[in-house]
Amino acid sequence: MYDISTYEEATTIQEALQYLKENPSSKVIAAGSDVLIKIREGKMAGASLVSIIKIEELKKIEKDKDGNIHIGPLVNFTQLEEDPIIREHLPYLGQGGGTMGGPQLRNIASIGGNICNGATSADSGSTLVCLNAQLTLTSLDLERVVPIGEFYTGPGRVDLKAGELLTDIVILRQDYEGYVGKYTKFAQRKSMDIATIGCAVMMKLQGRVIEDFRLAYGVAAPTPVRCPVAEAYAKGLTLTKENARAIGEKALEDVSPRDSWRGSKAYREQLIKVLAERAIWELANGGGEQDA
Amino acid sequence: MQNIEFTLNGSQIEVSIDPRESLLHMLRNRLGVFGPKEGCGKGECGACTVLVEHNAVNACIFPAGKVDGLEVVTIEGLQQGEHLHPIQQAFIDTGAVQCGFCTPGMILSAKDLLDHHHKPSRQEIRRAISGNICRCTGYSKIIDAIEYASKDVSKS
Numbered sequence: 105m106y107d108i109s110t111y112e113e114a115t116t117i118q119e120a121l122q123y124l125k126e127n128p129s130s131k132v133i134a135a136g137s138d139v140l141i142k143i144r145e146g147k148m149a150g151a152s153l154v155s156i157i158k159i160e161e162l163k164k165i166e167k168d169k170d171g172n173i174h175i176g177p178l179v180n181f182t183q184l185e186e187d188p189i190i191r192e193h194l195p196y197l198g199q200g201g202g203t204m205g206g207p208q209l210r211n212i213a214s215i216g217g218n219i220c221n222g223a224t225s226a227d228s229g230s231t232l233v234c235l236n237a238q239l240t241l242t243s244l245d246l247e248r249v250v251p252i253g254e255f256y257t258g259p260g261r262v263d264l265k266a267g268e269l270l271t272d273i274v275i276l277r278q279d280y281e282g283y284v285g286k287y288t289k290f291a292q293r294k295s296m297d298i299a300t301i302g303c304a305v306m307m308k309l310q311g312r313v314i315e316d317f318r319l320a321y322g323v324a325a326p327t328p329v330r331c332p333v334a335e336a337y338a339k340g341l342t343l344t345k346e347n348a349r350a351i352g353e354k355a356l357e358d359v360s361p362r363d364s365w366r367g368s369k370a371y372r373e374q375l376i377k378v379l380a381e382r383a384i385w386e387l388a389n390g391g392g393e394q395d396a
Numbered sequence: 397m398q399n400i401e402f403t404l405n406g407s408q409i410e411v412s413i414d415p416r417e418s419l420l421h422m423l424r425n426r427l428g429v430f431g432p433k434e435g436c437g438k439g440e441c442g443a444c445t446v447l448v449e450h451n452a453v454n455a456c457i458f459p460a461g462k463v464d465g466l467e468v469v470t471i472e473g474l475q476q477g478e479h480l481h482p483i484q485q486a487f488i489d490t491g492a493v494q495c496g497f498c499t500p501g502m503i504l505s506a507k508d509l510l511d512h513h514h515k516p517s518r519q520e521i522r523r524a525i526s527g528n529i530c531r532c533t534g535y536s537k538i539i540d541a542i543e544y545a546s547k548d549v550s551k552s
Contacts, residue, residue, distance in 0.1 A: 111415040111459060140418075140457045141438045157462060182451070206527020207505060208442060211451040212458070295526035296440055 106143050110152040120156050120269055121244045128266040130154045134178055135212035137205075138221045162216070162271065165189050171277035177216020177270045181228075182207070184215060193280055200231045200287030200304065206295045216270045219252065222262040222327070229256075229328035230304035230320040231287050236279045240272035241265075249274075256327035282308050283316070286383045286391070290375050292366075299323050300367040303379035307387055312343045319351070324359035324376055331358035334380070343388040352381035400464040404429070405473025413460045420444045420455035423470065431471035431500045435529070442528030445501035446470050452508040454527075471500035474507070483507055486545035487538070494532035501528050506542045516546060 112130075114120035124130060130152045133139045142148050156162065162178040165187045173193060175184070181201040184190055190198045204210060204218070204227040218226045219239070237252040244267065255263050264270065285306040291297040302322030308315045317338035319331040334354040341347045361372035401410045404427070413422050423429040423446070432455050435443030439457040446455045447469040448462075474481035483506050486492070493499050502525055509516055509524035516524065521542045522535075530538060 105414065105416045105421070106418065106459070108416050111461065113461065135457075136459060137439055137454075137457055140459070144438055155459070155462070205439075206442065207508065207524055208445055208452045208454045208527045209439060211453050211508075295523070296529075 106140055107146070107149045108143060108153050109150050111155065112153070113155045113158055115158045115160075117159060117161065117242065117269065117271060120154060120159065121242065121267070123154050124267045124269065125244050127152060127154070132156055132220075132269060134214040134217040135180070137209055137213045138217060138223075156269070157214075167193075171281070173275040173277075173280070175215060175273040175275070177219070177273060178214045179216075180212055180214050181205075181210035181218075184228075185210070194235070194275065194285075196285035196287050196304070196306075197228065197231050197235070200289070200302075201228050203227050203287070203289040203291075203295075203299075215273065219255070219273070220262055220264055220270055222256060222258075222260045224259060224325065224327050225298045225302065225323050226328065227287070227289060227299065227302060227322070230302045230322040231285070232273070233320040233328045233330055234285070234304040234306050234318045235275050238274040238276065239270055240274065241268045242271040243267040243269070247271075253330060259326040283318075284309070284387045286387055288379045288383055290379060298366065301361075301372055301375040301379060302328075303376070303383060305380060305383040305387060307384070309343070309388075312388075314338050314341050314343065317351075319355060319358075319380060321355070321359055321376060324361045324372065326360075329359060331355045333357040343384070345385060348381045348384040348388070349377075351384060352377040352379075355380050398461055400461060402463045402465060403467040405469055415459070415461050417460045418456055419446065419448075419453075419458040419460045419463055419468070422460040423455060423468075429470050429472055433497055433500065435497070440529070441498075442501045442505065442525075443498055445504045445528065447504055447508060450508070450511055452505045452527075469504070469507075471503060474503070481507075482548040483510065483542070483545040486541040486548065490537055490541040490544055492533065492537040492541035498528055498530040498532075502530065502538055506545065509542070510546055514546065516542075518543060521546075 133153050162176040164176045166174045185198040185202045218228045232252050239250050283306045288303045289299045290301045291299050304320045306318040317335050322328045337354045338351045363369045397412050398415050433443040435441035437456050439454040444455040445452050483503050505525050521539050
């Protein structure tokens with residue numbers, strides 16, 4: 105038995121919001137693949153849970169007439185990886201999600217849960233930060249849109265207020281069109297492991313010149329972070345091995361990795377440099393994944 | 397208590413559950429279905445793998461109430477009368493079973509793969525069972541078995 109006090113299921117957004125208003129201390133769960141494990145470990149014991157997994161309207165991926173891509177928070181990682189819209193426009197997001205856990209977890213674990221859990225190691229986190237994903241947060245009284253970079257407030261903490269539900273993840277057309285991208289997960293095992301460092305790179309190229317550049321890391325700071333110093337440095341540079349290396353070096357000014365049992369600070373710093381350099385070089389030579 | 401109805405291995409089931417229990421707990425403790433095993437109990441080892449709506453999931457971190465109205469298949473549901481499923485037969489023929497604890501989960505992960513991809517590469521097979529831990533075989537024979545079964549399954 106899970107050590108919880110109540111388990112309720114909502115089947116519509118309205119029902120979930122109503123329940124959350126009446127029971128503000130309830131914890132929302134999607135698949136429960138993070139929350140139920142925390143509960144098993146004795147954290148959050150006695151919690152009252154409201155499951156939203158049966159809300160069908162949160163399971164869709166759509167492109168609107170303006171070319172913005174809407175990803176329902178309950179889209180699971182298998183669906184994300186196989187979806188035709190994601191494959192065409194955001195293949196690196198699907199591929200990155202495909203490094204999370206194992207098949208059984210990817211069949212249930214949702215992208216919205218991955219975000220709201222607030223882990224810096226989330227395999228969708230650094231790519232979504234790179235993509236400047238816009239999160240729609242809905243409560244009974246209010247709907248607000250927050251860029252994902254502002255949503256993460258600390259380790260395991262997000263700007264989700266009592267009574268609020270994440271109801272849409274939007275990738276604006278200008279944030280993906282014309283970019284090539286790649287997510288690299290560095291971990292000790294190829295599956296069922298948490299990233300030592302996750303690195304997301306997006307580039308817009310004009311011939312061999314970097315017209316626009318975005319770089320974000322997971323596990324390089326308390327939350328997934330963009331790298332404004334390295335990004336500004338990279339713009340306008342020509343793609344050479346030396347420049348790829350220099351951009352990776354520059355990223356160290358943007359991050360604050362720490363020592364943990366999974367890897368030392370020094371080891372993480374080395375990964376931060378090398379993973380960016382390799383990804384840039386691979387993308388420069390036609391590897392990686394691009395918006396078709 | 398909560399009453400739920402779902403399809404288990406092709407039969408309609410009605411069962412009264414505690415909303416706090418997992419699918420694994422319900423299968424083993426209420427329904428006497430012992431194919432799914434409890435290994436780690438936290439979604440890491442894959443010994444409890446079952447199919448829900450044809451997709452492999454870890455039954456230990458799946459609330460029982462969530463299967464209401466859905467279709468669940470465990471290892472007990474694969475065999476047709478006296479005939480083992482081709483994946484089960486392939487595990488026997490290639491010697492892919494040692495202690496057997498991981499086998500139900502491995503076979504169901506393989507079934508999820510072969511139901512969705514008829515001719516997987518060895519790399520795809522490895523990825524499909526990457527959520528299942530085996531402490532005996534070293535995996536090679538299991539991969540052989542799934543590759544062998546894929547030829548059989550695509551024939552039928």
